[in-house]
Amino acid sequence: MLPQAITEPAFLVLTALAGEPRHGYGIVGEVAELSQARVRLKIGTLYGVLNRLVGEGLVELDREEVQQGRLRRYYRLTDAGGRALAAEATRQAANAQAATERLRAWRPADGGRVA
Amino acid sequence: MNRLEERYRSVLRVLPASYRREWEDDMVAAFLESMACDDPDDAAYVVDFGRPSLAETASVIALAARLRLGIGEARLWSAVWRPAIHLAVLAALLTHAVLGAAYLGIGWWLSGKISGLPAPPSEWVTGDSLPLTTKVGIAASLGWLVAYAALVSGLRNVARGLAVAVTALTLAAGTLTGGGGSTMLWFEFGFDVLLVLSLAALPAHTPPARRLPWLVALPTGTAVILAISVVPPAPDGTVSPVDWPGVCCVAVVIAAAVHLAQPAARARPAVSLALVMLATAVLGVRAATLLDYLRVPPFIHIEGLVIVSLVQIAAVLAVGIPAALLAGGALRRPVASRAG
Numbered sequence: 001m002l003p004q005a006i007t008e009p010a011f012l013v014l015t016a017l018a019g020e021p022r023h024g025y026g027i028v029g030e031v032a033e034l035s036q037a038r039v040r041l042k043i044g045t046l047y048g049v050l051n052r053l054v055g056e057g058l059v060e061l062d063r064e065e066v067q068q069g070r071l072r073r074y075y076r077l078t079d080a081g082g083r084a085l086a087a088e089a090t091r092q093a094a095n096a097q098a099a100t101e102r103l104r105a106w107r108p109a110d111g112g113r114v115a
Numbered sequence: 116m117n118r119l120e121e122r123y124r125s126v127l128r129v130l131p132a133s134y135r136r137e138w139e140d141d142m143v144a145a146f147l148e149s150m151a152c153d154d155p156d157d158a159a160y161v162v163d164f165g166r167p168s169l170a171e172t173a174s175v176i177a178l179a180a181r182l183r184l185g186i187g188e189a190r191l192w193s194a195v196w197r198p199a200i201h202l203a204v205l206a207a208l209l210t211h212a213v214l215g216a217a218y219l220g221i222g223w224w225l226s227g228k229i230s231g232l233p234a235p236p237s238e239w240v241t242g243d244s245l246p247l248t249t250k251v252g253i254a255a256s257l258g259w260l261v262a263y264a265a266l267v268s269g270l271r272n273v274a275r276g277l278a279v280a281v282t283a284l285t286l287a288a289g290t291l292t293g294g295g296g297s298t299m300l301w302f303e304f305g306f307d308v309l310l311v312l313s314l315a316a317l318p319a320h321t322p323p324a325r326r327l328p329w330l331v332a333l334p335t336g337t338a339v340i341l342a343i344s345v346v347p348p349a350p351d352g353t354v355s356p357v358d359w360p361g362v363c364c365v366a367v368v369i370a371a372a373v374h375l376a377q378p379a380a381r382a383r384p385a386v387s388l389a390l391v392m393l394a395t396a397v398l399g400v401r402a403a404t405l406l407d408y409l410r411v412p413p414f415i416h417i418e419g420l421v422i423v424s425l426v427q428i429a430a431v432l433a434v435g436i437p438a439a440l441l442a443g444g445a446l447r448r449p450v451a452s453r454a455g
Contacts, residue, residue, distance in 0.1 A: 024145030043146045044174030047138050048181065070144045 006088045010049050014085040021062035021076035058084055117162045126167050129179040173315035199388035204313045212263035213336035215256030251288035255281045269323035275314040282307040302403035356423040360400045364427035367397050371434035384445030387438045394435030
């Protein structure tokens with residue numbers, strides 16, 4: 001069964017995990033860096049996304065560590081998650097390429113140039 | 116367990132127990148890391164006095180709603196729930212904006228500065244020195260008008276910020292001026308808190324609404340409210356059976372009836388769901404104001420108002436229940452057959 005359409009938060013979480021396994025707060029920080037501070041995930045939002053991604057088999061538990069008396073869980077991308085991320089990245093790149101090509105030929109009504 | 120952790124765990128109690136068994140400790144650990152400070156004094160202060168932010172609380176509540184209501188599918192959220200919340204929030208802000216515009220219009224009329232209109236009854240005329248409640252009313256009215264215009268224009272953050280400010284101001288002024296015993300004050304506070312949380316559930320880049328219908332609705336609604344507000348009371352003190360909660364009930368009944376009469380109603384679950392939310396809100400407003408009317412001594416001969424109110428409640432239920440059945444059926448159908 002194909003996973004549901006990947007939302008932007010889910011896409012960024014998968015991308016954050018593509019580099020290395022991370023714990024919850026580590027994912028928040030990496031997503032902020034990947035999006036150049038545009039996307040700041042709240043913990044409630046992050047764990048809703050993680051719950052769904054784990055349920056769909058795109059992410060799994062990597063290991064658990066005890067840090068300052070608290071259990072810290074690290075998550076990693078699964079093979080299926082890597083393929084889903086690659087497919088979504090290809091799709092978005094194709095859309096961006098199509099838009100860029102069309103914009104080269106387009107001029108605004110006021111005659112201004114598109115950057 | 117420190118106070119900050121206690122507070123966050125109490126917020127997490129809105130989540131289903133099965134979900135909390137699996138994720139709560141992880142969420143708490145991540146939250147506490149997000150609140151960590153380098154400075155030891157700041158860290159100690161946060162641990163004792165810090166609390167989850169409104170945005171964090173809203174994200175947990177939104178997650179709980181998705182999990183408890185079976186809104187686990189991203190498409191369901193984006194195709195049904197989010198547009199329904201957007202529609203309901205626009206209608207709620209429209210109500211506030213209409214009442215605010217009417218308030219400002221009546222105030223201006225009572226000041227005697229509008230020429231060409233009949234003079235107001237002498238007992239209604241206010242002096243040059245405005246009481247605190249009037250000043251707060253003016254500020255709140257302007258705030259709601261700008262918040263409404265902001266959301267219609269797609270400026271969700273502006274609308275949310277103004278909603279928070281006006282809600283806090285109205286509650287503070289209401290309790291300071293002795294209105295704390297009013298059922299309607301507390302209902303309105305709860306309603307406005309829900310409005311703020313709903314605004315938080317919308318994405319920051321919420322698209323603008325179709326401006327023309329929503330902008331036409333503002334002067335139209337204001338004219339209706341002004342028309343019922345400037346009617347002087349009967350000489351024997353009988354209360355008019357027409358009031359603003361009644362107008363809201365009628366508006367919801369008409370909107371729902373028009374929607375339900377359309378063959379395509381089943382294919383628009385977001386509208387059905389929005390109407391259910393609005394029907395619930397107007398039922399609450401109607402009940403709260405009726406309770407206040409029954410409790411406040413100056414209101415006499417309210418039999419007509421009570422009868423009309425009960426008819427309004429019955430009418431809202433008569434359209435709200437079918438809308439709820441339509442919306443519920445759509446939420447349980449497979450994603451492919453839903454069309455926002």
